[in-house]
Amino acid sequence: METKTAFAPLLTIKRGVTNIDFYKKAFGAVENWRLNNDDGTMHVAEFMIDGAIFHLHEMMPKSPAKVSPEIFNTSTVTIGLFTADVHGVFNQAIAAGATIISPVTDYEYGYRQGELKDLFGHHWVIQCHIPASPDWKG
Numbered sequence: 099m100e101t102k103t104a105f106a107p108l109l110t111i112k113r114g115v116t117n118i119d120f121y122k123k124a125f126g127a128v129e130n131w132r133l134n135n136d137d138g139t140m141h142v143a144e145f146m147i148d149g150a151i152f153h154l155h156e157m158m159p160k161s162p163a164k165v166s167p168e169i170f171n172t173s174t175v176t177i178g179l180f181t182a183d184v185h186g187v188f189n190q191a192i193a194a195g196a197t198i199i200s201p202v203t204d205y206e207y208g209y210r211q212g213e214l215k216d217l218f219g220h221h222w223v224i225q226c227h228i229p230a231s232p233d234w235k236g
Contacts, residue, residue, distance in 0.1 A: 106151040107177055110164045111218045113156045114139050120217045121145050121154075123194035125179065125187060147179065167219030176213070176221040188212045188224045196222075206231035 111118070116139050121127040125147050132143035135156075142155045157166045167173040181187045188202050195217050202212035208230030213223050230236070 104150070106153065107175070108153045108155055108164070109177075109218070109220050110155055110157050110166050111140075112166045112168060113158075115156065115218075116140065118143060118154055120194055120196075124191035124196055124216065126190075127152075148181075150179075152177070167221075173215070173219055173221040176223055178223045178225055180225055180227075182226060184210050184212065184224050184226050188214065191216070191222070191224070204228060206234045207236050208234070 118129075118132075118140055122129065122145075127145040127147045130144040130146055130151075133141045135141050140154065140156060142153060144151060144153050146152075155164060157164060157169075165174075179187070184202055191214055192198060196214040199213040199215055199221065202210060202224070204210045208228055209225055210228045211223050211225035213221060215221055
């Protein structure tokens with residue numbers, strides 16, 4: 099099996115969550131596997147969006163490095179999701195319950211992007227490359 103370099107973010111969510119279908123509805127993510135706790139809550143799950151893997155993991159008291167965004171009332175990282183259909187994916191995520199941080203906008207440096215917050219407080223930038231403005235001096 100060929101190995102290539104890739105990022106696989108681990109998104110921490112609060113303990114006791116049972117419904118993580120937001121990611122399926124918002125981004126068309128496929129759930130590869132899930133480990134549940136004895137009470138039916140989610141412990142860890144692996145998702146894939148067009149071949150890109152990410153994980154959800156419940157916040158654990160003995161893992162202080164893994165905290166849910168609600169602890170700081172903000173996300174500590176922003177996940178960039180590149181897609182050919184920025185408007186479509188962005189609108190699908192909003193329809194699934196995400197909150198708009200900034201609407202989809204074309205930027206002179208050659209990106210179309212919009213930022214949103216998912217149901218668990220994680221920030222996402224839905225984006226694609228577009229031609230940069232000829233006036234851009236980057």
